[in-house]
Amino acid sequence: MSRIPPDVDRLMWALADDPEPNALDEFERRYPAYVGELGKRIDMVRRMRGTPLKPDRHGPVPPFRPVPTATDWTRPAWAAAFGVLLLALAAASYFATRWYLRREAANPVPIVEQPPLDPPSVPDIVFAPPRRFEAPRPAEPRSETEQLAPLSIRLEGVPLSVALRAVAEQAGLRLVLAPGFDRIDATVDLDLREVRPMEAFEMLGRQHGFTAFYQGNREVLVIPAAPSRPAAAESRTREERPAELPGESPPLPDDVRRTEPPGGQ
Amino acid sequence: MLVIERFLHGESAAFEQLYRKYYDKVFAIAKGVLLDSDEAADAVQEIFTLVYRHLRRFDRRSRFSTWLFRVAVNRSIQQARKVKYKARQVPLDEASGRESAGDDHEEPADPRIQEALSKLPPADRAILTLFYWDELSLQEIGASMGCSVNAAKTRLYRARERFRAAYEEASA
Numbered sequence: 001m002s003r004i005p006p007d008v009d010r011l012m013w014a015l016a017d018d019p020e021p022n023a024l025d026e027f028e029r030r031y032p033a034y035v036g037e038l039g040k041r042i043d044m045v046r047r048m049r050g051t052p053l054k055p056d057r058h059g060p061v062p063p064f065r066p067v068p069t070a071t072d073w074t075r076p077a078w079a080a081a082f083g084v085l086l087l088a089l090a091a092a093s094y095f096a097t098r099w100y101l102r103r104e105a106a107n108p109v110p111i112v113e114q115p116p117l118d119p120p121s122v123p124d125i126v127f128a129p130p131r132r133f134e135a136p137r138p139a140e141p142r143s144e145t146e147q148l149a150p151l152s153i154r155l156e157g158v159p160l161s162v163a164l165r166a167v168a169e170q171a172g173l174r175l176v177l178a179p180g181f182d183r184i185d186a187t188v189d190l191d192l193r194e195v196r197p198m199e200a201f202e203m204l205g206r207q208h209g210f211t212a213f214y215q216g217n218r219e220v221l222v223i224p225a226a227p228s229r230p231a232a233a234e235s236r237t238r239e240e241r242p243a244e245l246p247g248e249s250p251p252l253p254d255d256v257r258r259t260e261p262p263g264g265q
Numbered sequence: 266m267l268v269i270e271r272f273l274h275g276e277s278a279a280f281e282q283l284y285r286k287y288y289d290k291v292f293a294i295a296k297g298v299l300l301d302s303d304e305a306a307d308a309v310q311e312i313f314t315l316v317y318r319h320l321r322r323f324d325r326r327s328r329f330s331t332w333l334f335r336v337a338v339n340r341s342i343q344q345a346r347k348v349k350y351k352a353r354q355v356p357l358d359e360a361s362g363r364e365s366a367g368d369d370h371e372e373p374a375d376p377r378i379q380e381a382l383s384k385l386p387p388a389d390r391a392i393l394t395l396f397y398w399d400e401l402s403l404q405e406i407g408a409s410m411g412c413s414v415n416a417a418k419t420r421l422y423r424a425r426e427r428f429r430a431a432y433e434e435a436s437a
Contacts, residue, residue, distance in 0.1 A: 010422070013422070041429065044432050045397070047375040048397050049397050049398070053293040053296045054292065054293060055289060055305075064281065066310075
């Protein structure tokens with residue numbers, strides 16, 4: 001059934017409650033679609049009103065019998081009695097607690113002497129020496145001279161300058177001979193196998209009195225040692241003069257500068 | 266009002282008059298809400314006990330019947346919520362001999378009415394009882410249920426719709 005409009009719905013309930021004939025005729029004329037629904041409601045209300053709710057008796061009304069109700073306890077007398085009971089409980093609790101405390105005070109608990117306790121043994125503490133914290137060092141990049149490929153060369157009875165140029169050429173280096181190098185007149189026999197180029201220069205320098213410096217950009221500078229101090233130059237080891245080792249390209253040492261020939265400049 | 270004044274002045278017999286006068290009305294309200302004759306009879310005794318004890322609180326601003334019905338409705342609804350209406354297979358006119366009483370003006374009870382009423386909340390049963398059985402006006406119903414006339418009208422409309430739905434379901 002479609003939804004009944006609210007005004008028609010209320011009108012039908014009013015007619016069901018009071019089915020006046022003229023009103024029913026008017027409703028039937030105006031709302032013929034709802035006549036069936038109105039009839040059902042009239043019948044329902046009639047049956048509802050016809051259902052008896054009166055008491056099942058044929059005689060007089062039964063006598064009035066007052067009964068205790070659930071709300072009787074809320075009457076003032078009961079409330080007062082309940083309050084008195086609460087007060088009595090509170091007073092009893094108070095006096096019982098006070099009596100108990102007094103009895104405890106009259107019979108104090110004896111204090112028992114306790115033997116002294118041994119001091120707790122403390123284990124020896126060994127302090128470890130402070131450890132110096134060292135931050136991890138970053139890996140040093142390989143120097144440029146270490147990146148030069150090893151070489152093998154064999155020469156017999158060649159001049160020193162020729163031998164140096166041969167080593168430089170095979171290593172792909174550009175050789176620069178400092179002024180005064182031509183004073184070194186030596187013949188060289190070389191038999192090198194898998195030796196790095198700067199090690200070859202160093203070895204020849206120790207034998208013939210010169211120092212080879214790697215200048216960078218694949219350039220090697222060869223400077224002859226001073227004539228008055230050849231032994232000093234030779235005695236210097238790699239560990240003592242790390243800054244002057246080949247491949248580190250330090251500034252020229254003072255003693256080397258002083259060995260420049262007078263007519264070199 | 267005169268009967269009430271007599272009771273308040275200490276004449277116990279005056280209350281008996283009030284009790285006999287309104288017993289059937291109060292019983293109808295209690296039975297309409299509780300849907301059980303025995304429980305309704307017990308509720309009537311409780312209701313009149315309350316009235317007997319608290320009649321002095323009646324402020325006389327309304328009719329005594331309105332005040333009495335309000336007590337009856339509230340007490341019946343409270344009782345119905347307490348017992349949650351134990352569904353008993355006893356018709357409303359249980360063994361009343363109403364058919365044998367020869368009352369030709371009332372039709373025999375329809376079991377669908379009882380079934381539909383049992384599916385309604387107690388407040389709905391109360392307002393339907395006041396309107397259809399006790400035939401109170403909306404103003405009296407509002408006063409008896411402690412609400413305005415418009416509120417009583419709305420409550421009655423909703424209760425009636427719920428009853429119709431339950432009745433049609435019982436008829437199906």
